[in-house]
Amino acid sequence: MSTAVDIAGPSSPDQAHSSAKIPNEPLRPSLKRSNHPYSLSHYISTPSPAVDVKGLIQPSPAQQRAAQPAHTKPRRAPSWPDMWESPSGLHLAHAAELLMRAGLLALTPATTEQAGLGAQSSQTAKREAADPKGDEEGGGSGPEEEEEDSSGCGADFQPFLGAWFPFSPALFPLAGFQMGGGHWRSAAMGAEGIEGLVAEGYSPGSLGGGSGGRRKRKRCGECVPCRRQTNCEQCSSCRNRKRGHQICKYRKCEELKRKPGGPGFESRVSGFDLRGSDFTLGLAQERSNGALDG
DNA sequence: GATAACGTAGAA
DNA sequence: TTCTACGTTATC
Numbered sequence: 001m002s003t004a005v006d007i008a009g010p011s012s013p014d015q016a017h018s019s020a021k022i023p024n025e026p027l028r029p030s031l032k033r034s035n036h037p038y039s040l041s042h043y044i045s046t047p048s049p050a051v052d053v054k055g056l057i058q059p060s061p062a063q064q065r066a067a068q069p070a071h072t073k074p075r076r077a078p079s080w081p082d083m084w085e086s087p088s089g090l091h092l093a094h095a096a097e098l099l100m101r102a103g104l105l106a107l108t109p110a111t112t113e114q115a116g117l118g119a120q121s122s123q124t125a126k127r128e129a130a131d132p133k134g135d136e137e138g139g140g141s142g143p144e145e146e147e148e149d150s151s152g153c154g155a156d157f158q159p160f161l162g163a164w165f166p167f168s169p170a171l172f173p174l175a176g177f178q179m180g181g182g183h184w185r186s187a188a189m190g191a192e193g194i195e196g197l198v199a200e201g202y203s204p205g206s207l208g209g210g211s212g213g214r215r216k217r218k219r220c221g222e223c224v225p226c227r228r229q230t231n232c233e234q235c236s237s238c239r240n241r242k243r244g245h246q247i248c249k250y251r252k253c254e255e256l257k258r259k260p261g262g263p264g265f266e267s268r269v270s271g272f273d274l275r276g277s278d279f280t281l282g283l284a285q286e287r288s289n290g291a292l293d294g
Numbered sequence: 295g296a297t298a299a300c301g302t303a304g305a306a
Numbered sequence: 307t308t309c310t311a312c313g314t315t316a317t318c
Binding site: 295296297298299300301302303304306 | 307308309310311312313314315316317318
Binding site: 215216237240244245246 | 301
């Protein structure tokens with residue numbers, strides 16, 4: 001009973017001679033540190049039936065103390081800004097994805113017309129939870145998923161199984177999000193848009209703001225390529241490592257393949273793009289990319 | 295658009 | 307200091 005998943009796709013050159021398995025742990029220790037510090041169990045094991053929204057946004061000292069065991073190494077309490085801090089901007093979206101997989105959270109459509117789809121979404125989520133293997137191996141490109149992605153469902157988050165996960169449109173303004181152009185976006189993206197991105201590690205150059213102060217994005221550590229353990233040693237990047245300075249093509253993080261400013265970027269950086277469930281679309285793309293790339 | 299080459303940020 | 311690998315630019 002292994003949790004490893006075979007991620008060597010059909011086009012993977014090392015398929016024949018490599019036991020390419022995806023460890024559940026990210027490849028590099030630093031990735032374990034820097035990304036998604038809260039696993040599904042974290043979100044599930046810390047239910048708070050009556051969530052104090054203000055407390056979430058600005059935890060009280062008592063809450064901060066409660067969140068930190070006395071004799072463990074102090075760890076930054078999960079504040080809302082921290083939720084969006086990862087290079088992929090997905091602490092929160094990551095949590096949502098995990099929850100959906102576990103059947104604890106479902107996106108429901110805004111209109112009754114779409115109610116069927118919404119039910120389908122939650123059923124799909126539950127099915128995925130019940131059959132995660134199918135999710136991984138099937139590539140997530142089935143017709144149901146496509147329908148789900150293109151349904152353009154509204155911003156009506158409905159937490160299931162209790163109100164401990166405070167996803168409600170009403171909370172987004174409280175959490176620093178604002179509606180603009182049909183998108184929910186971080187309020188910080190308004191006035192300090194570029195600065196916000198730069199602060200999160202996106203270079204001004206890549207954002208069209210010059211060439212100074214460049215910062216690297218980090219690998220997400222969780223996508224299929226990131227979980228590859230071995231270089232293929234056959235791709236151009238591997239063969240030309242000395243001069244190319246590039247990681248093996250088959251280990252190139254899906255997140256980093258996306259051009260900053262490209263599709264999905266804004267939603268990932270600024271938070272959720274609730275129009276069309278883009279925040280799940282990115283993850284669905286991640287899954288399908290992994291399946292298609294091989 | 296894909297690839298190669300290089301500069302350099304960030305980690306070890 | 308060394309190494310890895312991201313970001314950018316040049317070239318095809």
